[in-house]
Amino acid sequence: MLFHWVLLSLALFSVGIYGVLTRRNAVGLLISVELMLNAAAINLVVFNRYVAPAQVDGQVMAIFVMALAAAEVLVGMAILVMLFRKRKSADVTKMMGLRH
Amino acid sequence: MLMLPELIIVFTAFLVLILDLIFLKKKNTWLVMIAIAGVVAAGISAFVLFEQTGELLGGRFAVDSVGLWFKLIFLVATGLTLMMSVEAFDVRAKGLLTHQAEFLAVLLFSLSGMLFLVSSRDLISLYVSLELATIPLFALTAWSRTEVSGEGAFKYLAMGALGSAFFLYGLGLLFGLTGHMSLVEIASALQTGPALFLAAGLITAGVGFKLTLVPFHMWAPDAYQGAPTPVTAFLSVASKAAGVAVAFVIFYRLFGEHLSSWSGVVAVLATVTMTVGNLVAVLQSNLKRFMAYSAISQAGYIILGFLGNDAQNATAMVFYMLVYVVTNLAAFSVIVMHVHQTGREEIDSMKGLSITNPLLALAMMVALFGLAGIPPLAGFVGKFFLFSVAAKAGYYWLVGVAAVNSTVSLYYYLRIVRQMYIEPPVAGTAPLRVSGLPAVGLVIATVGSMILGVVPVFYERIGADTIQWLASLARVP
Numbered sequence: 095m096l097f098h099w100v101l102l103s104l105a106l107f108s109v110g111i112y113g114v115l116t117r118r119n120a121v122g123l124l125i126s127v128e129l130m131l132n133a134a135a136i137n138l139v140v141f142n143r144y145v146a147p148a149q150v151d152g153q154v155m156a157i158f159v160m161a162l163a164a165a166e167v168l169v170g171m172a173i174l175v176m177l178f179r180k181r182k183s184a185d186v187t188k189m190m191g192l193r194h
Numbered sequence: 195m196l197m198l199p200e201l202i203i204v205f206t207a208f209l210v211l212i213l214d215l216i217f218l219k220k221k222n223t224w225l226v227m228i229a230i231a232g233v234v235a236a237g238i239s240a241f242v243l244f245e246q247t248g249e250l251l252g253g254r255f256a257v258d259s260v261g262l263w264f265k266l267i268f269l270v271a272t273g274l275t276l277m278m279s280v281e282a283f284d285v286r287a288k289g290l291l292t293h294q295a296e297f298l299a300v301l302l303f304s305l306s307g308m309l310f311l312v313s314s315r316d317l318i319s320l321y322v323s324l325e326l327a328t329i330p331l332f333a334l335t336a337w338s339r340t341e342v343s344g345e346g347a348f349k350y351l352a353m354g355a356l357g358s359a360f361f362l363y364g365l366g367l368l369f370g371l372t373g374h375m376s377l378v379e380i381a382s383a384l385q386t387g388p389a390l391f392l393a394a395g396l397i398t399a400g401v402g403f404k405l406t407l408v409p410f411h412m413w414a415p416d417a418y419q420g421a422p423t424p425v426t427a428f429l430s431v432a433s434k435a436a437g438v439a440v441a442f443v444i445f446y447r448l449f450g451e452h453l454s455s456w457s458g459v460v461a462v463l464a465t466v467t468m469t470v471g472n473l474v475a476v477l478q479s480n481l482k483r484f485m486a487y488s489a490i491s492q493a494g495y496i497i498l499g500f501l502g503n504d505a506q507n508a509t510a511m512v513f514y515m516l517v518y519v520v521t522n523l524a525a526f527s528v529i530v531m532h533v534h535q536t537g538r539e540e541i542d543s544m545k546g547l548s549i550t551n552p553l554l555a556l557a558m559m560v561a562l563f564g565l566a567g568i569p570p571l572a573g574f575v576g577k578f579f580l581f582s583v584a585a586k587a588g589y590y591w592l593v594g595v596a597a598v599n600s601t602v603s604l605y606y607y608l609r610i611v612r613q614m615y616i617e618p619p620v621a622g623t624a625p626l627r628v629s630g631l632p633a634v635g636l637v638i639a640t641v642g643s644m645i646l647g648v649v650p651v652f653y654e655r656i657g658a659d660t661i662q663w664l665a666s667l668a669r670v671p
Contacts, residue, residue, distance in 0.1 A: 100370075107363060114356055123352055130359035134366050141370035151375040155318045159362060162325045166358075169329055170351045173336045177344040186352075189345045 099140040106133035120177075120184040124170050131163040196248050196257045199236040199265060200309045206232025207302035214295030226280050226631070229298045233273040233305070240265050253376065254316050258666070259659035261312040263512050264439045267519055268308045270642075271432040272301065274523040277635030278530045279424035284629070288537030291337060291422055301428065304330035308436045312443065316375045317365045320443065324361070327436045328354055328404070331429060335421040346420020353403055353413035361400025367393035368448070381448050386455070394456055397444055398463075404437030406490045407497065408467040418486035423533045426482050427526035430489040431519045438496060438515055446503050447667065453503045460500045461584075461592050468494030468599040476606045481529055481539050484606070485522075488565060491603060492518055495596065498580045501587040508660040510583045513646075513653050514576035517564070520642035521573055525561035527636040528554050535626050541610055546619025551626050555614045557640045562607040564643045567600050572647030579653075 106129055113126025135156040142152025178184055209232070210225050240262055249256045276298070282291045291297060307326030314320040332354065336347035369375060371390065372383040384390065402410040418426045445453050471491030478484035496518070499511025531554070532547075533539055548555035564573035577600065584592045646652055 107359075110359070114352070120348065120352075124355075127352065127355040127359060130356070131362060134359060134362040137363065137366035138369060141366065141373070145370055146373035149373075149375075151316075151318070152369060155321070155369075155375070158318055158322055162322065162329075165329055166325070166332075166351070166355050169332045170348070170355070173332065173344055173347045173351060176336065176339060177341070177348060180341045180344065186348075189349065 096140065096144040099144075100137065103133045103136040103140065106130075106136065118185050118187050120174050120186050121171075123186055124167055124174075128163055128167060131159060131166075135159045196243065196246065196250050197255065197313075198239040198243070199269070200306055200313075202232055202236040202239060203302050203306040203309060206235075207299040207306065210295050210302070211299045223280070223283065223294075225295055225298055226276055226283070229302060230273060230276050230631075232302065233269055233276065236309075237266065237269045237273070240269065249315075253378070254319050255310075255313050256315045257313055258663055260442075260508065260512065260656075260663045263516070263656055263659065264312040264435065264442070265309050267435050267512075267516050268305060268312075268432060270516075271428065271435060271519045271523065272305045274520075274527070274635045274639055275424055275428040275432070276301070277631045278427060278523075278527045280629065280631045281530050281534045282422055282424050284534070287534040289338060289422065289534060291424075293337075297334070297337060300330045300333055304328075304334070304428075305432070308432060308439070311436060312439045314443075315377050317369060317377070317380075318375060320377070320440070321358075321362060321365060324404075324436070324440055325358065328358065328433070331425075331433055334425045334428070335417050337425060338422045340420075342420040343422065344420070346417040350413045350417035353410070357400045357403025357410065359400075360396045360403070364393045364396030364400060367396065377443070377447050381450060384448070384452065386452055390452065394449065394452075395459075398456075398459065401437055401441045401444070402463070405434060405441065405493050405497065406437075406467075407463050407493060408470045408490070411467070411471075411490050414490055415483050415486040418489070419480055419483045419539075421482075423482065423526070423530045426485065427523060427530065430485060430526070431522050434489065434493060434496075435515055435519065437493075438511065441497070441500065442508070442511070445500050446508060446664075450503055450667065453500065457501045457587060457589075460497055461589050464494045464497050465592060465595050466494075467491065467497070468596060472599050472602045472606070476602070478606075479540055479542070481533070481541055481544070481610075484541060484610075485525070485529070488603070488607075489522070491599065492522075492565070494599070495577060495580055498584045498592070498596070501584055501589060503664075504583075504586075505657065505661040505664050506579075506586065507583050508664070509653070509657040510576070510579035512656050512660065514580055516652065516656075517572040517576040517643065517646050520639045520646065521561050521564035521571075524636060524639035524643050525558060525565065527632055527639060528558040528561070531626050531628070531632060542613055542617070544610060544613045545617040546623065547614040549619050550623055551628070554626060554628065554636075557636055558614065559611050560640055561643060562610055566604040566607045568604075570644075570647065572643050572645070575647035575653075 110130030138152040310323035332351040406414040475487035564571040567577040
C-alpha cells in the first residue's frame with residue numbers, strides 16, 4: 095500500500111515539474127509549484143501513517159507546509175498583480191526586460 | 195535567555211511598524227536607527243551567550259557554538275545592509291524606496307528566520323524558518339514596484355518555490371527513511387542506500403537554489419539586477435549565508451560520515467559554479483548583474499567546505515563566509531551610494547571615481563581585491579584555507595581549477611578598478627555625497643575586510659568552536 099501512495103506523490107511531483115517547465119502563464123506556474131509542494135506533503139502524511147504510526151510529526155509538518163505554500167503563493171500573486179498592471183500580460187516567456 | 199537574539203529582532207520588527215503608525219506624519223529617518231539598534235542589541239546578546247549552549251522547547255531549538263558564529267554573520271550582514279539602505283530612503287535618491295517602516299520590518303523578519311534556522315533541530319522548524327527567511331526576500335525584491343523589479347522578484351519567487359519544493363521532498367524522504375523528525379535521531383538512524391542518495395540529491399538541489407550553485411542559479415542575475423540595490427546587497431550575502439547554514443546543518447549534522455561519499459558531487463558543482471560564474475561575469479556591463487555573477491562564483495569557493503566533515507572544512511567555510519559578508523558589503527556600500535545618487539547602473543558609469551571621490555574609490559578597490567583574493571586582505575586568507583581543505587581531501591585538480599578561476603576573477607574585478615582609476619571622469623560630474631550612516635557602515639566593512647585576515651583571533655576562535663562542536667556531535671549516541 096505504501097508503494098502506491100509514494101507512487102502517487104512521485105507522479106504529482108513530476109506533473110508539477112513538467113508544469114513549471116512548460117507553463118507560459120504565470121498563474122499556471124504558481125499552481126504547478128503548489129502541486130509539487132502538495133506532493134511532498136502527501137509524502138509526509140503517508141510516511142507518518144506507514145513508517146511511524148505512533149507519532150503525529152509528519153501530519154503536523156504537512157499542515158505547516160500548507161500554510162507556508164499559501165504564504166508563498168500570496169506573495170507571488172501580489173507581485174504578479176503588480177506586474178500585470180504594468181504590462182497587461184501574465185506570460186512568463188515574455189519576461190525578458192532584464193536581459194542585456 | 196537562549197532565544198534572546200531572535201526575540202529582540204522580532205520585537206524590533208514590530209516596534210518599527212508600531213512607531214511608524216504612531217508618528218505617521220513625521221519623516222521617520224530615525225526608524226532605521228531603531229532597527230540598527232535592535233540588530234546591535236541582538237548581536238550583543240548573542241555575544242554574551244557565546245559561552246552558553248543549551249536547548250529549549252524539548253530540544254527543537256538549540257544554541258551551539260558554530261550556530262552562534264552563523265548568527266553573528268547574519269547580524270553583521272543585516273546591520274551593514276540597514277546602514278547603507280538609508281541612501282535609498284533619502285528623498286534625493288534616484289529610484290527612491292517608499293514604505294520605510296514596512297521595508298525594515300520585512301527585512302528584520304527575514305533576519306529572524308535566518309537566526310531561527312541555525313538553531314532548529316528538527317525538520318519542521320528547519321523548513322518553517324527557512325521559508326520565514328526566504329519569503330520576505332521575494333517581497334523585498336519587488337519593493338521598488340517597477341517592471342524590472344517585479345520581473346526579477348517573480349523569477350526569484352518561481353525558482354525559490356521550486357527549490358523549496360525539492361528541499362521539502364528530500365526532507366520527506368529522510369522522514370520516511372528513518373521515521374524521525376529530530377535531526378539528532380535521523381542522524382543516528384540513517385543508513386546508506388539508494389534512497390538516501392535520492393534524498394541527498396533533492397536536498398542539494400533545494401539548497402543549491404538558495405546558494406546559487408550553477409545549474410540552479412538562473413534566478414540570481416535577474417533578481418539581483420531588478421531588486422532595489424540595498425536588497426541586492428542583502429540577497430548576495432544574507433540569503434547566501436542562510437543557504438550555507440542550511441547546508442551546514444544538513445550535511446554536517448545529518449549526513450556526517452556519509453558526506454565523504456557525496457564529495458564527488460560537491461566537487462563537480464563547485465567546479466561548474468566557479469567557472470560559469472566567472473566566465474559570464476567577464477561579459478557583464480550592468481554593475482548589479484556583474485555582482486550577481488561574482489556572487490555565484492564565490493558560492494563555488496564556499497562549497498569547497500562540504501568536501502568532507504572535518505573541523506578544518508567547517509572552520510574554513512564559516513571563516514570565509516564571514517570574510518565574504520564584510521568584503522562584499524564594503525563593495526555594495528559604494529555601489530548603493532553610486533546607484534542612488536547618479537541613477538546609473540552601468541560599470542562604465544563609475545568612470546573617474548578616484549578623482550571625484552578618492553576615498554570611496556580606494557574602499558571599492560580594497561573590497562574588489564578582497565573578493566579576488568589579493569594577499570594581505572582577508573579574502574586571500576579565506577580562499578587559502580578553503581583551497582587547502584580541497585587539497586587535503588585529495589582534490590588537487592579542483593585546487594588547480596579554483597586557482598585559475600581566482601585569476602580570471604581578478605581580471606573582471608580589475609575592469610571596475612580600471613574605470614575608477616584610469617578613465618577620466620565625465621566633465622562636470624559632481625562627487626558623491628557621503629552621509630553619516632552609510633559612511634560608518636562602509637568603514638566597518640572595509641576595516642573588517644582588512645583585519646579579519648591579519649588578526650588570527652577570529653580564525654582560531656572559529657576553529658576551536660568547530661572542533662568542540664564536532665566532538666559534541668560524536669558524543670551523541
